[in-house]
Amino acid sequence: MTDTRERIVAASAELLRRQGYAATGVKQIVTAAQAPFGSIYHFFPGGKEQLGAEAIRESGKLYELLIPAVFDPAPDLVSAVRAFFAGAAEHLRETDYADACPIATVALEVSSTSEPMREACADVFDSWIDAGLPRFIAVGLDEDIAREVVIALIAALEGAFVLARATRSTEALEVAGELMAAVTERALDARSTPATR
Amino acid sequence: MTDTRERIVAASAELLRRQGYAATGVKQIVTAAQAPFGSIYHFFPGGKEQLGAEAIRESGKLYELLIPAVFDPAPDLVSAVRAFFAGAAEHLRETDYADACPIATVALEVSSTSEPMREACADVFDSWIDAGLPRFIAVGLDEDIAREVVIALIAALEGAFVLARATRSTEALEVAGELMAAVTERALDARSTPATR
DNA sequence: ACCCTCCTAGATCGATCGCTCTAGTACCAG
């Protein structure tokens, strides 16, 4: 049964997201996952680092699903952007400011100490960019402009999460959401108008 | 001599910034500070938590000095914003992506586990907002608009740091810098024009 | 019946964690 393995990864992902890598103990993970201790090193011979990297990638994959989930039903790109930030703010409030970005904490923590973990985080960010990009290209934005907007979106979201979690307020998320909606709108207005020429 | 105390705080600040709270040991701090172990609990009877909170506040104060250092010599607000992000990117490259925001790592890490530490981080963010605000009000922006711009600036910077550190690239900082310069410019254009009325 | 592989189960390892404790040193006030 690989059910245990999945529970371990899921529990790790949740603990990493809330308290980071160093503060999360292997024993704590097996307790949360209701898994036997020995299973950790059976499934993850690379130890905590391998398990952590896999949990990060899994978290990244799950979070990436939010993109279609929010963008598909939205009437247009601008309101999708707005909805994304609003949804993040609501979820943050609901979880008492515990669940923000699933990987940002770890990303900041380990990027000077563990290359495998840092790479896992970098891969997740890249995959988010790749996942968001087509939606902005599809509405007529140049590829490089679209990339800038997507990167700015993710950066604004991550930064707002940092402020929101620390101050226990969603103000930063609301401000960043409105701002990025405006930025998106402006980028759409500017497309296909070779104006100054 | 309180010189030892200062060295302890400075060493703590650097270690916290690079690897976070949980990964930083008290023994590691005294070694880095070249301080006797006993001094830690002499100066900081509250232990690691008290020391951590003080290091965060100190880091916040030092980083706040960058605001006048960058904004004062700049010819205008927009180029000041640009310079701030460019300077951050350069410093990040110079330190091999080690020194980004001095408190973001800790802020994400502890905000669900230690109230005193979380408060210290929140206070620092608030003080940064307060420190930046007057500069945007001085050029004629409404107070609430100015506040939104400043919060967005900090959020964009923090988020870009997360991406930059993980991907070992300053692309996010450059994108966010250009975007926030444009946002600032647009806010300035919109001021004092009761346009639609 | 048999073995073999997969996985569980947890005792146990040395190292390190944050912290407490005692002893000793430096310097000032009387």
Next chain:
DNA sequence: CTGGTACTAGAGCGATCGATCTAGGAGGGT
């Protein structure tokens, strides 16, 4: 010289860290 305060110095506390180890149960193939 004496007493007191401020700080240094580090041995050592129990607890926990990540990781290794052996032993055994479950289930399929032969």
